Every structure is written in C-alpha cells, then in structure tokens.
Amino acid sequence: MAEAFTRAANWKRFDKREGEWLSTDCPHRIAETFLAREGQWRLPVLTGIINCPTLRADGSILDLPGYDAQTGLLFDSQDVRFPALPRDPDRDMALRALSVPRGPRRAR
Numbered sequence: 001m002a003e004a005f006t007r008a009a010n011w012k013r014f015d016k017r018e019g020e021w022l023s024t025d026c027p028h029r030i031a032e033t034f035l036a037r038e039g040q041w042r043l044p045v046l047t048g049i050i051n052c053p054t055l056r057a058d059g060s061i062l063d064l065p066g067y068d069a070q071t072g073l074l075f076d077s078q079d080v081r082f083p084a085l086p087r088d089p090d091r092d093m094a095l096r097a098l099s100v101p102r103g104p105r106r107a108r
Helices: 002-008 028-036 091-098
Strands: 011-015 020-024 048-050 066-068 073-075
Touching: 002 028
Parallel strands: 048 073
Antiparallel strands: 011 020, 066 073
C-alpha cells in the first residue's frame, strides 16, 4: 500500500540539514493506518481513466476534467484543450458536423 500511495502522491519531508523539502516515499505508518481501517474507506469506485471527452451510457457528454461520479471515470485531459461542446445540440448542428471532413477516405 505504501508503494501505491507513493505513486499516487508527491510526498515531502523537511530536511533540517538542507533547509528544504525533499521528495520521499509514503510513510509506512500512513499505509498501515489506511489498511487497518478497512470498512471505513469512503473512496469512490474508479472504473477507468480517459483522456478525451466521451459519451455516457445515457447519451450525455462527459467533458469536464476530474472524477465523474455517474460513470466512475476519471477524465484527465493531460493538458490537451478540447473544443467546447454544445450542451443541447439541435438537428442543424448535427448536420453541419457531418459535413466536416474526418480524414482520408478510401477509394471506392
């Protein structure tokens, strides 16, 4: 557990000799305490990690970075900026979107 916590967060300790904060591993005491409290954990279920907007099962758009409680997905855009998506697209918007070229087409 300490190893997983070390990967998940940037742990620091103050070094008096250096007079600065240095990166370190998660203290084993913290991992042991977390494990000892099984049944008291209030962590959301993580079903996956995505890096771009996606559709939820209900057809709504997941495009806000962070954890989405509805799907259990964590959206991490990795600093990529995606165009804003309309919340209530109409038929005309859909038809215009279909006319945008999507890449090379195969010869028929």
